[in-house]
Amino acid sequence: MELTLNEYGYITNYLVSGRKETPYSSPVTGKDQLACEKIMRKEAVDHSPIMPEGEIRLGVQSSLSMPWEYYYTYGNWFVDKSLFYPLLKKIELHGAVILHVEEELESEAWLWSYGAVDVWVNGEHSGGIETPVYKPINRAVLKFHLKKGDNLVFVRLQNLGVRDTRTLFAIQIPGEERRQIKVKLPGMDTAEEAVAAGQWLSGIRVTKGVLKFPKKAPENTIIVYDKRPVDFSLYGSRYVKKNISGQEEEILDAHNLYFTVKVSICGQTLSRRFERQELLGPVWSNETDPERNKERVYERIASVLQIPRGDGDNFSMYPVLARRYTGAIHEIDEKEIYKSLDQMESRRDCSDFLSCAMVRFMKLYPMDEALSARCKEVMLNYRYWMDETGNDGMCFWSENHSLMFFVSAYIAGECYPEDVFSRSGKTGREMKEKARTRIHDWLKETLSEGFDEFHSGGYTPITFAALLNVVDFGDEELSGLAVKTTDRLLHDLSLQTFQGVSIAPMGRVYREALYPYAQDIQSLVNLIDPEAPDWFSEWIIFLATSKYKIKEELKALMKEPLSLTYDESNASICIEKNDHYMMTSVQSPREGMKRKWENIYGRDGVDAGSFAYVKSLNECFHGTTEFQPGVFGYQQHMWYAALNPAAVIFVNHPGGSCEASSVRPGYWFGNGIMPAIRQVKNVLCSIYRIPESHPIPFTHLYWPKSRFIRQMMKEGWLAGEAGTGYVGIWCSHELKPYQDELTDCEYRADSRDTAYICICESQEKYGSLEAFLSDCITKNPSYDKGTGTLRCGNEILKFEACENKTQYV
Template identity: 25%
Template sequence: MTAPRFAETTSATDFTVAPGETVTAWAMSPVEARLYPGEPALAEDRVNYRFVNGFVDVGDLPCRVALWRELETRRVAFRHHFEIDGLYLPGFNRRVEFSGFWHRPTRLARWLKTELVPAHAGDYVFRLATCGGVRIWVDGVECAVFEPFRRNRESETEIRLPLKAGGSEVAVLTEELAERDALWYFELTLLGPDRLTARLPVEISGATVGLLKDLAAEVRPDPLHVRDGRLRLRVERPASVDVTVRGRILPSVHMSDKPPLLDAVGILESGETLVELPGADALADGYHPLELTFAVGDNRVTRHIAFATFAAPFRDFSDRTLAERKALALDYAAANGEARIGRAIAIMATGRSADAMVHAIIADTLAAVDERRDCSDFVMVPLLWLYSDYRDGLPEATRREIRRAVLDYRYWVDEPGNDVMWFWSENHVLCFHVSQYLAGRLLPEETFSCSARSGAEQARLGEERLSKWFDSVERHGLAEWNSAAYYPIDFIGLLALEHLGDGAIKARARALLDRLMLMIGLHTLAGVPAGTMGRAYDKELRAGPLTELAPFATVAFGKGWLNDGVAALPMFCAGSYEPPETACAIVEPEPGKALTAHYVQGHDEAARLALYKTAAVQLSSMVDGKPGGRGHQQHVVDLRFAADPFARAWINHPGEDDPWGNQRPSYWAGNGSLPRVAQYENVAMLLFDLGSNARQSFTHAYVQSDAFDAVERLGNWIVLRAGRGFAGLLATSPIEATTAGPGAGIEFRAEGRRCGWVAVVGEGSSPADFVTFRDHLTGVSVSFDAAGQLVLDRPGRTALALDWDEGLTVDGKPYVFPNRSLDPAVRHFDAYSF
């Protein structure tokens, strides 16, 4: 199957669709959403404690069983008329997509319509792909029913639609059943026999359609990282009329029931390319998903993008003791933390009384627990900590409510339920087992209603299951290695066990905490935890100092930033756990010195990790992996510079069309097709073979240009300088900078289904040293040899070649990864200086 192409605009409200292109011009109804839980039941326990990143088949949950039963008998009436809520226009996604996150089982539906005008009347053939289910009517007659409803797995079929010469109305009902993160889309690709025109069935001028289309495709925050409190949005072409722009920031997915953090309106005036939305100065520092609606009259287009606010100062606590740093961070979290249960711990731990904020947080936490929302296990653990340590400071009625919620919760799949809590990933398995173990220990004589077990039985079973989890990660390491998103979740469970557990479980938790801190210390540079990651989202990559993990590094190692993240940090600061000295000792290499580290993580050595680090720059790679396989959220090569917290670069193969998308993999986080990767000291090599069916035929580099002192082109090189840190990126295909739209200032593309990249890092202390580095790069080349190996030619230095099947050779000899142990092998030597 070849990847579909974008349709082209012809004139007015018409969009030409040629064979191989998709239909993406639609008028849409509002989304219809309703709770759809099904009947409570036990789930099959498919957890084998061999954790991998990617799709997990968990069987049919009660909501999906209910859906299958409904589909057997339901009839769907054609909806002749529906409210037009907005337009979907070509330009940024070949799919018609509404993916998102729903914490409870939710049935979703949306009606769409367009007019398809063929050159000649007849049957036109389309490939219909979907996550969800689709029904299609042509001129009021149902012509296609395709309802696979496979959770987050695309299905496709071929359909024929009879189209009249003068044009036919085509209506679509797209549906999905959301079980937490849900891919919800359809893709209608024309196969033949001839091209046709898609025409919007609304009263709108061609100029307005063109304007809205360009706004949705090209809008970007300028800058991405807002440091002055002013949120400005830039588009490429001046608006032809005034456009009303509404921006909304919804709370995090863990607090989606709360009001928007921002709901602001601005006017993009005619002739202008920049609009400012007020209110960003009142936002907490963070990486914010932004829902934009562009409106001209009654015609609206919605677009989802993101930006960061960042005003916090760099903090140097290196002259403070760990206890003092913990106390400072607790005070900060108590005053500024997100309104989650961790903030309540911070408030109580600092000796404050249970104020209105604490009671509101507890009420929200109990609602999440009672409704068994997905991710409620993440708040159950700190709730148990709060109850264990600070219940005497809570009113009796509050204590009763907490005990009731704890006793009524569902702790594992062998207890009946009709929720969509995720029991199967590395971090969730830990938090569910910790919850069961600690809840049972706290209430040993009580009966837990969902399982009918006593607390003592729950504690015993939780400990037994925790032992299996520890057996796995102690043998294989973590599938979510270095993850700035999921290490804080691991900390939730492990810190609670270290604080409230007993015996071997407590000791094993402390030992694993030490190992995590060592890995964080290795990959933290100038206060920002970075490096290759087993799982990453855009926010972890684009906004390093704003992750939940960043304040851990600040408290543990003495330098960095504090933010409103309270998922686990207050537990670290309120507890007695102390990071090992070995972790603290490798955070800052001495000037002019470098360290390398090699170790493995993940089941069956899913990741062989290599690190090169100096005080100015670090290069980190996931070596080998599964070349050519479908990626998930693995971040395979990462460059991080000390001079600016956002000075970062990486190379990947985009996993979706939309530069602002959130799929797994997304455009920037993860890889659609995994490369073969090697790293040798200060050089990383990536070899991509995308195959013939790759959705994207290019690979690209992300370079946050405005965070660097210099981003220069030298032949086909991208040459970077941030402070004393230097880097060069080179590909076998010509590299082209993206100059418009979401990729402007960050994206450098290399076309080609087979392509090699190299990254070289170094350092220097003066402008002359940077010139020397540039001169060095002019003598370095990368190419494919006759055998298809990626060869790095750098006169006077070690010869490197990367083979798709055999991996790296160094001076013609096979390179053996130096340490296949979970314990990092660290080596110190002089840095590569110029």
């Protein structure tokens, strides 16, 4: 069996051992958690010039005391074992491959990783990456001295597991010598079956509801449908499995969106995920009365026993609050409250979500003596900010997290005014006073400057919940500011609503960007307008017992045609919206305007407890609020063009090479490198120039074919029709269809230097898709790579690369 490097020179076949996870603790502490984590990342790893010993063969135990396995992930150029860690861990991973050459060869090799990595070739240390980072990805340039014949390449990766941790590496041969290199695996005779199974999985295609196999399915092949219930208590029946061994095709269940094909072979299981996006559409509640709709929403939250947190954990305080409100108290509620207190006590990441719910529970509902004592014990010992003693992996600094910590400290301090909080050494009264200052600054700056995590499909409802705690339990001034800030949040959301769905560029985004109507933020849209599509979100239960009132005029604002530009934080957002289409984007760069606030992180003499410092720290970690071309991106969503809530398109530069990638920025959300973008009404121009310092050399277009009535491609343009509008997109490079987890949704432009033009128009203006496409072609767009200049009609956009050192963490 002959294996090769892929078209970009990446090695894509390895044996791996690990990910080995060991609980980690450190004495490092301080007011700056990012600095602490930087130190811990360095302390958690140990380099050695000596290659780990042991036989490398499928199924044999490595020096990590874990078996060697064949690594397979469809379309991945990386060995990627990334995971989210709510508690600190030390991570170790080994990889091995054989490079075969017919003659002695010296080759440059690029090593990509976020972790600390050592590489050996034939037992000789060939270099690596010294220190792990959070972002951006590191590239080390190595020299491989390859002897004639087989050469063993061994990789040892180490990292600190803290929240979203990228445990991955890749080796790329960038030069022409890659054509002389063949790939083998150690103990190839034992691995051939696994390799063949991976190749079979890669050959699967979905066509009109039928799973087509390249040849008969191997023995021990199953299809696993995933129902993904909202309630974690139903996870026992989450999966439906069917044996498909020996089949050449499988007619898919018409009601299951998500499924995985798994092959058990050579003592391990290889798998490939699929998703039928055409089956996930907007859902309406059929309730039109706002008050009845609210009660329906609250009762639905109450009906859920536990909210999933990943595949193996759950939170439950928000459903408990819903059941207290509706009176449908469940027999498990007391146990779930105690469990929530235990989760807080562990100080796992996102435990502030629980503390924010717990303080609301404390203010609203009576507790018996035992629960009251346990609650007090946990609250007095909780860590409410980075300047308090302790060491953990909690994220304090994001826009939603920071307010949740502040308001939790404020209310807990009020509940226990004379008691001493062990981690701060302050009395409750002092805790409340300090938290009040931080809440005040958060509200004042956000109200005047806008939201850093603007329009976030996942985080906006969390921020909404935190704000309601201030509305209801803050003093008169804080409550008033919180009302105004919540009004602004919902007002700006209304601006970005199209045909009842939030369509918006976002300061922080996840993969749900593919389905705007299936983001948590849609629950807020539905509260404003019950006739809008519905979506489940536990966060809005705070509204049930809040004095805050949603303004009635927002419903009408959502439906108004708009042509405007406005600011959120340091971003400038454009909207062109009417009955037929919506185009919206952030401008990159935002021309003619200075930053609203300066990033002070790392400067001497600054107050590490100030909200200005918190905002700065968050911008470093979760991505800049100032959109500039050429800057390393994170989770920012740059633009949408929509003809209806499902027929949406956008382009991004992915952070990974495939859907299964676990990195942030992801395959469909965020951008590895930010583009230049300018929108003028219904025309959007963008340029993506990807430097060699980023491993992914292509951009791609999300174009869900099933959502369009018709589509046409001609002279570099792709045009589609849906609803009562048209959308067309031009690319300076050939767009090639690509199939991954989604089918018929993606076009790739295999170039590091690519320009795009997107245009929306109404059907009433053109009358036919052919006429619209013909007019697009007459605009005669052109892109000059030499100068980085894009021209389309009267519009000109020039790419001028920027650098932002705050994005190196």
